Amino acid sequence: MNSELALSETTPGFVALVGAGPGHPGLLTLRGRECLQDCEVVLYDGLSNVEMLVHAPQAVHQCVGKHGQSRIWKQDEIIAEMIRHAKEGKRVVRLKGGDPAVFARTSEEVNALKAERIPFEIVPGITAALAAGSYAGIPITHRGIASAVALVTGHEEPGKAKSDLDWPALARFPGTLVIYMGVTTAKQWTDALIGSGKDPKTPCAILRRCSLPDQQKIQCRLDEVAGHLTPASKFRPPVITIVGEVTGLAESMDWFSRRPLSGKNVLVTRPKDQANQLAKPLEELGANVIVQPAIKICPPDDWSEVDAAIDQIETFDSLVFTSRNGVKSFLDRLLDVGRDMRCLGGLKIAVVGDATANVLATYHLRADWIPESFDADALLTTLQNAEPPLKSTLVVRTQRGRDVVTDGLRASGTQVREVVAYENWDVPEMDPATRGKIDEQPLDWITLTSPATARNVHRWLGDFIGETRIAVISPLTAQTVRELGWRVDAVAASATMQSLTQAILDAETT
Structure with a gap:
């Protein structure tokens, strides 16, 4: 084992310096995920996507600064905190945007860890310059156009008497230049390149939030870059600028911005642990x-x-x-109290729709009755037509909702017992951060997956939602939305997230 990594009695802790990649949570490496799953503390900054923290639910998550939202920690403060946790015997992940070896001050952290004899590991990440080729259609190398690349900082250490960069050499460089952290200094470095002989007409691409759904790209000439970046509020970090002829390939190689929902802002209102079932397919379509x-x-x-x-x-x-939640809550409880699925062998099972049947299948159970349409009325009709007629039925539900099934079965002579296996409650108010995003980027779509959800979102947003369109999971939810005074622009053909996604896609492309 490497002596730098070997644990000892005097240094029981461990630090992994992990590259989080350019932003998209799927671009974290497998090794990076393993480190997060094994750690006790995560120190992360604004350049690393907080969605990656889902891989470390067992750890303390400590933010060391995000532009515009919290104080930016000084480097020596970050190092001190990292060492403090390690000396307490904890396994620490220092989660860093991009790659730890590219303009990330990793050498300072490594030197401090070595001085304290704390074992460490460095886990590579995808740096923005490399991600640009895939996500912005700009290959930083290309046969016949650019056979070399230079990664350049646009923000050198403050207080230097003289720049370490050889601007005349960079101006003559026979390939692609990628400028990191060059927003607030755009005027200085573009003037330096042009003053050293670089053609002012050199094509450039300014890329913001590479790989994320709200990725932005500006194509211009070198002498126009500063105008797009100054003041910095015009195009806020994280930003890289690619300088060279390869930027002209962006149009022909672009796939990212051509996805059918690219640029569309969509609000997903499902419960937190279920939101990804809808959010992921929408994101894959560019939303x-x-x-x-x-x-x-x-x-x-x-x-x-x-x-x-x-x-x-x-x-x-x-x-x-x-509902799907009823299946999971009831069957999990059945297992918790010491029973298993064999005790259901003598019962026939009815579900409200295909999605509920799919959850049931994860417990290795198959639904005997699934209505053709997703609503309580259709489910009641299906049960009333059952042969032989139902005599004693257990209905699993939430604490609120329509009593169509239970009332209808009782009216038909069936003995019905209801149990509340889960509860759903309104979230009192929208998260301030979410409200800020909506104020900054108006919504194109709101998705609503139940009448209760519709009523609560209406309470948050009021009557006027401008041009925002509404997509709903079922005719029943659509009815509630119309009663609230909103229009309905898309209705899922069946009560699944796939169908709801398709309804939005159809509405956008027709």
């Missing part, structure tokens, strides 16, 4: 997804009614699930 749960799913305060029903499960001839 900039903002997740803001409108309801939260909670276990019931008292499980006694559920437990009693499970204890008497053999007395029922049928089991009805009116």
Whole structure:
């Protein structure tokens, strides 16, 4: 084992300096994910996507600064905090944007760790210059155009008496220049290049938030770069500028901005642990997804009614699930109290739709009844037509909602027992950060997946939503939205996230 990495009694902690990549959470390396899963503390900054922290739910997450939102820690403060945790015997991840070896001050952190005899590891990441080729259609090398690349800082250490950069040599460089951190100093470095002989007409591409859904790109000449970046509020960091003929290939190689929902801002309002089922397919189509749960799913305060029903499960001839959450909550509880799926062997099972049936299948159970359309009325009709007629039914539901199924079955002579296996509650208010994003980037779409969600989002946003379009999961949700005074622009053909995504796509392309 490398002596730098070997643990000892005097230095029981460990530090992994992990490159988070250019921004997209999927561009974290497998090794980087392993380090996050194994650590106890994560020190992260504004250049690393906070979505990656999902890989470290067991760790303390400590932000060391994000432009415009929190104080930016000085480098010596970050080093001191990293060493403090390591000396306490903790496994620490220092999560850094891009690659730790590219303009990330990693050598300073490594020197400090070595001085304290703290073992460490450096995990590479994808730096923005390399991501630009794939996400902006700009290969930084190309046969016949550029066979060399220079990565250049646009922001040298403050206080230097003289620049370490040889601007005349860079002006003559026979390839592509990639300027990092050059927003506030754009006038200085573009003047330096032009003054050293670089053609003012040299094509350039300014790239912001590379690989993220809201990635932006400006193509211009070298002598126009400073005008696009000054003042810095025009095009805020993180930004790189690519200087060279390869930027002319951006149009022909671009796939990122040509996706069908590229540039569309979509609000996903599902509960936090379910939002990704809708957010991910929308993002893959190019949408900039903002997740803001409108309801939260909670276990019931008292499980006694559920437990009693499970204890008497053999007395029922049928089991009805009116939602996906009901399936998961009830069956997880059944396992928690020591039963297993064999106890359901004598029951027939009904679900409200295909999505609920899919959750049921994860428990190796198959639905006997699935209505053709996703709503309580269709489910009731299906159950009323069951042969032989239902005698004793257990209905699993939430604490609020329509009583169509239970009332209808009772009216048909079926003995019905209801149990609340989960509760859903309104989220009182929109997160201030989400509100800020919406104010900065008006929404193109709002997605609503239940009447309760629709009512709560309407309470947040009021009657006027401008040109924002509404996509809903079902006709019942559509009815609620119209009753609230909003229009409905897309309705899912079936109650699945795939169908809801397709409804939005169809509305955008027709």
